[in-house]
Amino acid sequence: MTFQSPKGTFDWLPPRSERALRVREAMAEPARRAGYGYIETPTFEDTALFARGVGESTDIVSKEMYTFQDKGGRSITLRPEGTAPVVRAVLQHGLHNGRLPVKLWYSGNNFRYERAQRGRYRHFSQVGIEALGAEDPVLDAEVISLGVQGYAALGLGGITLLLNTLGCKECRPAYRAALQGFLRGLDLDEATRQRIEINPLRVLDDSRPEVQARLTGVPLVTDHLCQACKAYHEDVRSLLTASGVAYTDDPRLVRGLDYYTRTTFEFVHGGLGSQSAVGGGGRYDGLSEMIGGPPLPSVGWAIGVDRTVLAMEAEGLFGEDPATGTPVQVYGVPLGEEARRRMFLLLAEIRAAGFVADMAFGGKGLKGAMKGADRSGASVALILGERDLAAQAVQMKDLTTAEQTEVPLAQVVEALKGKIQ
Ligand code: ATP
Ligand code: MG
Numbered sequence: 001m002t003f004q005s006p007k008g009t010f011d012w013l014p015p016r017s018e019r020a021l022r023v024r025e026a027m028a029e030p031a032r033r034a035g036y037g038y039i040e041t042p043t044f045e046d047t048a049l050f051a052r053g054v055g056e057s058t059d060i061v062s063k064e065m066y067t068f069q070d071k072g073g074r075s076i077t078l079r080p081e082g083t084a085p086v087v088r089a090v091l092q093h094g095l096h097n098g099r100l101p102v103k104l105w106y107s108g109n110n111f112r113y114e115r116a117q118r119g120r121y122r123h124f125s126q127v128g129i130e131a132l133g134a135e136d137p138v139l140d141a142e143v144i145s146l147g148v149q150g151y152a153a154l155g156l157g158g159i160t161l162l163l164n165t166l167g168c169k170e171c172r173p174a175y176r177a178a179l180q181g182f183l184r185g186l187d188l189d190e191a192t193r194q195r196i197e198i199n200p201l202r203v204l205d206d207s208r209p210e211v212q213a214r215l216t217g218v219p220l221v222t223d224h225l226c227q228a229c230k231a232y233h234e235d236v237r238s239l240l241t242a243s244g245v246a247y248t249d250d251p252r253l254v255r256g257l258d259y260y261t262r263t264t265f266e267f268v269h270g271g272l273g274s275q276s277a278v279g280g281g282g283r284y285d286g287l288s289e290m291i292g293g294p295p296l297p298s299v300g301w302a303i304g305v306d307r308t309v310l311a312m313e314a315e316g317l318f319g320e321d322p323a324t325g326t327p328v329q330v331y332g333v334p335l336g337e338e339a340r341r342r343m344f345l346l347l348a349e350i351r352a353a354g355f356v357a358d359m360a361f362g363g364k365g366l367k368g369a370m371k372g373a374d375r376s377g378a379s380v381a382l383i384l385g386e387r388d389l390a391a392q393a394v395q396m397k398d399l400t401t402a403e404q405t406e407v408p409l410a411q412v413v414e415a416l417k418g419k420i421q
Contacts, residue, residue: 008114008122019309019318020125024107027127027150027303034146036103036129041085043109047075053084053291055258057199064112078111081257082128082302083284084291090132091293100133101298107305119275119307128281130300132288137235140263140283141243143299144236147267147279148245154308155317159278161246162266164253165233166201167225169261169286175224176200186214201254207274220251229262236263255280259287263299269307271314278311279303329420331378331399332359333369335385343384346394346412353413355420373399380419382412 005011012020032038047067054060066078079085086104089095095102107127114120129146131139144161151159167175183196183203192211195203206212225233240247247265255264264282272278281301288296312318330350334343343359350357358376360369366383373381383395383404394412397404398419407415 008116020305023305023308024127026153028105030146030149031105031129036105039104039106041089044076044078045085047077049084049088050077053287058258064114066111080110080112082106082126086130087287096133096296101131102133103131105129119272119310125305126302128302132298133296135297137232140236140299141239144265145243145245147301156311158270158315160248160268162250162253163247164250164264165262166260166264167221167229171224171226171229175221178219182219204252205254222251259284261285269311272310278307326356328358328376328378329355330357331373331376331381333381333383339384339389349413355416
């Protein structure tokens with residue numbers, strides 16, 4: 001019997017897996033240059049952290065969490081998102097008592113029990129950044145531009161930045177009430193009517209065209225902002241414009257998590273069908289308090305690695321050849337027991353000199369080993385037989401021209417330097 005990966009999951013295999021690595025590296029690099037330190041939190045947490053931090057009314061908490069009881073009777077949840085765990089770690093270790101803002105970046109797997117489809121998986125990967133403990137429009141602009149820089153470094157041209165604000169605890173309640181008043185007057189299904197009472201902002205996020213059609217004339221948060229939120233948002237917008245970051249105002253943009261306040265944004269890509277969001281984030285000034293900490297105004301984003309790779313593929317950024325990794329340059333062909341031992345040592349020397357090298361394993365004969373050399377994509381094969389060993393030399397074969405020369409073992413690295421690059 002063989003096994004399949006569970007529904008909604010898939011394996012990243014070489015060479016395509018290199019694309020995921022590249023996305024992680026490119027998205028993290030601008031943040032590292034801006035002073036964000038790497039944080040790794042556990043893959044599972046106390047269930048209550050997400051219930052309180054993400055919010056009971058969200059899809060994540062109400063439908064999508066992988067929750068189980070461990071053998072000690074604790075309720076455990078596999079991480080569905082990265083922000084609540086980061087805030088938990090900051091509070092637990094008192095990082096917020098030092099220099100502010102605390103700047104952190106992470107890269108890791110998330111788990112959500114979703115309707116599996118292209119770009120929407122039950123196990124997926126994100127890179128995220130969080131800046132905690134400062135309320136400053138410059139910080140919001142920094143966070144957003146770091147995301148924009150990451151996508152630009154990947155060569156992605158088709159990303160649109162959608163920008164909105166959700167107000168704060170001063171102005172949001174009045175907006176929420178106005179929104180509820182409007183929505184209650186609409187002809188909507190029962191589940192949506194319930195949502196109006198629990199989390200009315202989420203109705204704006206409903207992707208069904210029949211719901212969107214009814215939302216004409218819906219009150220917009222941007223018309224209900226307090227003076228402070230209005231000024232803050234204007235600052236963020238003008239800072240982005242000044243730094244050359246293009247954005248589209250989207251006054252209906254809300255996010256799936258309860259903890260967002262003020263600046264909210266999403267990066268969308270046109271080549272992904274309905275799973276168009278490649279990343280998103282915003283300010284979450286209330287989250288720390290929701291999980292028992294002091295006020296800690298913060299801002300961050302998380303980008304989906306899987307969807308970003310799909311977006312790059314949609315733009316043809318990898319060309320025809322799926323290989324983007326480190327291709328083998330040198331391939332060892334040892335003939336006989338003693339040659340295998342010697343080749344093992346020679347490869348270590350060649351690799352230490354910076355070449356990518358592999359060899360034939362399993363005592364293959366010349367023909368089988370040379371087939372391996374061809375398949376590896378290497379440009380040079382090193383053939384080591386008994387006679388070569390006795391002469392302390394190796395046959396260096398150029399696999400493009402088939403030209404073969406004898407090179408003393410002690411001079412192989414030098415000879416490769418002359419041949420490759
Ligand atoms: P969506 O509206 O598509 O469900 P979301 O609002 O739930 O996205 P976030 O929680 O903000 O997404 O996560 C940030 C990013 O992580 C998303 O923009 C997306 O790229 C990625 N992401 C979220 N859920 C999934 C998933 N199930 N599979 C793959 N990527 C995902
Ligand atoms: Mg979602």
